[in-house]
Amino acid sequence: MPTYQGPVSDHFNGTHFFDPDGVAPKRLGDVWRWQRTRKPAKWPAWQPSSYADTPPQRVNGTAARFSFVGHASWLIQAGGLNILVDPVWSQRASPFKLLGPKRVNDPGIAFEALPPIDVVLVSHGHYDHLDLATLSRLTTKFSPRVITPLGNDLTMQAFDRKIRAEAFDWGDRIDLGGGVAVNLVATRHWTARGLFDRNKALWASFVLETPAGKIYAVGDSGYGTGAHFRRVREQHGELRLALLPIGAYEPRWFMRDQHMNPDDAVKALSDCGAQQALAHHHGTFQLTDEPIDEPAQGLTTALDAAGVARNTFVALKPGQVFEI
Template sequence: MKRNPYFDPTKPHHRPGGFQNNYLEFREKRWHELLRWRWGAWRKGEPKPPKDSIPVVEPDLAFIHANAKAGMAMAPAITWVGHITVLAQIGGLNFLTDPVFSERCFPVQWAGPRRHTPPGLRLAQLPHIDVVLLSHNHYDHMDEGSLLALAKQAGGPPMFITPLGHKAWFERHGIHGVIELDWWDRHMIHATEQNARIPIVLTPAQHWSARTATDALRSLWGGFAVLSPDCHLFFAGDTAYSKDFADIRQHFAIDHAPGLGGGFDIALLPIGAYEPRWFMRDQHCNPAESVQIFKDLGAKQALGVHWGTFQLTDEALDEPPRALKKALAAARVGEQRFFVLPVGGTRRLTPRL
């Protein structure tokens, strides 16, 4: 087994050959489990076709681009580009989560899952992106074409912040200066005015990584906390439900004291790609578990992402919002607190304090 160059024996999630989860040891599914999944889906005729079209709106480009140039007068806002990709405008900076603009999420663009909805903003419509937050290396999150295009954007490349083990991939593609973080590492970035410093923290998630057939668990995965003065944002990346989210709330308890503005102002939480549960529950949460993550975090609001774009699993493409609505009612959480947006839709957020 190839040795993990980042291995630290004092850290429980480190292994000599890679990384692991905190609360559940991930193992790759065996061939007979994959066969059972695909056979079961075929017998039941799944995934079912969508009952409704995925909602899409024209992006508010006038607001997005004016806001992008507003510096510290920027209004905190999020725009759902589609799937896991969100443009977050906070702290005078433009952040992009797991940018996926390609037609397919696969090693090649002539095969694999195809987009059912176009990106809410095309690459050419984006404002200048300051920071890209990359959660892990699966193809529906780490999209080569999108990352290379962003590295060539007018005005210079964004800062790419990733979990451990991704820098070599970027350097092979001519992208340098990538920031790698371990779980709980805190990297400080500077906003454009008043020398404001914004901490970005890599947080644990229960998931896994693989880019090829031979590199499973060699790179780390995770979510991000962005502690901007005007908005504390949490991005979960891909994850199953675990005790990690109660740990995250505890970790940021001092930052989120009531006198400092309370908990995360917005959490970007996955609500799709969860069926069948026997196969997916150790790597993807369903909407009910997403609601529990929301409660564990103590966040003020959440946006449901990771749905409506690629048919990755057995639930219908439009099912996650319906399941989310039921889960919110069962948990007595208002739909105004945990919401979905149309592709291309923007939600302006109340500034912190």
């Protein structure tokens, strides 16, 4: 598999990417310790959502529509464009067809019900965000632009040369047309597809500029000191809405540097200053040890403790829709 080659920067040393404000991923010994000692909550084999969305073909004007597909996958419709974020329609978030985390509910939009997809945003290379089979299906049906951080394009095109992958660095701004643009911003995370390619590609979150306002789409992130979220506020100004992860956080000794829990996510909302937030990264794939319903319940508790109105930060179920 070819790997990214490019100039050294403040977050690339010539072979590996790093976050100057973050921490290195856990060592393999820590992974083994977690696997050896973990006591995961038992998830149901199947917990379907009672919702299913059939989106309109387009959303124009100053409106925006957010459809929760499940886990970290969203359909954003704004400015006449249809944008998928971290689309996963596969049954497993895994390199294997018969092993690894298996979804416990169907995608909130049936693949056949998708409107014409113009753009796909892929935040990083972990299997629950970069799903090659889904990207190939989308390419065959819609041939969208695929915007991703540096190095992930090589993974995509090695699988399917027809995937229209375009790779960018933190700080880059890409015009998508229709008065919509996307900015890649630093996030507190890491990436890998296997045991020997850690951080050989970049990871990012996205700030979308749309006629409905700016939308901050965070794929995966730890909280840290909150600096990443405050920096987005400083650099990009008022945010209309943020998509923030709230799940895959236990045990904290292992996960806190890479995944937020609900308390962290509420602090991140305050730091980034978005008017509204929608939660994700919960309830579809069991990646870590907390119970399936704990993130959504914990979000309510965290909002109450912080004195934030519950309708300011909402956890949807797959197939539910939020409109502005």
